[in-house]
Amino acid sequence: MNVCPLCNGLDAWSVQCPNCRTIMEDKGKITDYLDDYSAYMDIDSMKLFDGAKQSLEENQCVHYYYCTSCMHEEVKSINE
Numbered sequence: 001m002n003v004c005p006l007c008n009g010l011d012a013w014s015v016q017c018p019n020c021r022t023i024m025e026d027k028g029k030i031t032d033y034l035d036d037y038s039a040y041m042d043i044d045s046m047k048l049f050d051g052a053k054q055s056l057e058e059n060q061c062v063h064y065y066y067c068t069s070c071m072h073e074e075v076k077s078i079n080e
Contacts, residue, residue, distance in 0.1 A: 002080035004029075004061035015076060017067040024065040030075055033064065052077055 005011035006026060015024045031046040032039040038046060047056040052075075055062055060077040067073075 002059045004078055004080050006063060006078050007061060013076070013078070015065050015074075017070060017072050018074075019072045020067065020070045022067055022069040024067045024072070024074070027064045027066050030062045030064045051075070 003010075006013060007029065013026065015026070016022070017024050027033075029039075029043075029046075029050075031041075031050050034046075034049060043061075044056060047062075050062040052060060052062050054060070055077065058077075059080040061080055063076050063078055065074050065076060
């Protein structure tokens, strides 16, 4: 069983905003924002809807990062 090191608190990433150089906030899995119940759904099933074509096959967790200074948003694929 693969686990995301960020979701499970095993690691932390610092992602710098490309616009203002502020450290962006990790807001968790991108699929948690699909609807009110998506955070409670099966993780592997939700990978079919995360926007990354190979996330299920390559064991990646797609995280949403947000910059509170300039409101820049981006997603990063994290290896599980």
